[in-house]
Amino acid sequence: MPLSAQQTAAIKEVLQTILAQTITRGKRLVQVAGMFMDLVDRQEWPQYYEASPLRFLSLIVFKKYFQKVIPEPRCLKNIQTSLDKGRYKEPLDVYRDISLVFWNALFYNEPDSQIADDANSLKVWSFVTLFQINALTARRVF
Numbered sequence: 001m002p003l004s005a006q007q008t009a010a011i012k013e014v015l016q017t018i019l020a021q022t023i024t025r026g027k028r029l030v031q032v033a034g035m036f037m038d039l040v041d042r043q044e045w046p047q048y049y050e051a052s053p054l055r056f057l058s059l060i061v062f063k064k065y066f067q068k069v070i071p072e073p074r075c076l077k078n079i080q081t082s083l084d085k086g087r088y089k090e091p092l093d094v095y096r097d098i099s100l101v102f103w104n105a106l107f108y109n110e111p112d113s114q115i116a117d118d119a120n121s122l123k124v125w126s127f128v129t130l131f132q133i134n135a136l137t138a139r140r141v142f
Helices: 005-020 032-036 053-061 076-084 091-108 114-136
Strands: 022-025 028-031
Touching: 005 076, 005 091, 005 114, 028 032, 032 091, 032 114, 076 091, 091 114
Parallel strands: none
Antiparallel strands: 022 028
16 A cells, blocks of 8 residues: 555655755855765766675775675655655655665765765754654654
């Protein structure tokens, strides 16, 4: 059974909050979620998706040289599409996918990178928004 209309509306509110976050960088106002809208390009970043035996061996022998691999890539645009098409059956599945967008970015990127900072900020925003929806309204999503 797909999500209820109430659950879908609440989850869309979480996504809208994420997408509405902006920050000033230099002289420009930037959408923080912009980097997370699409999947990482497989042609430009094959190491994001694939682990070669050599990379696996380097994990065992030389941990600092290991190329990180993301087993479950996610992006906000695909989550929106799946939500709009009624593909999600449980609210936790949607929240898991939203969280994976940001956890993947935190795992793959350097901790002090702009992408990691943005991922961490949006991860917190998504949790806070969901908490507010559940705690401050009658719309229990999870």
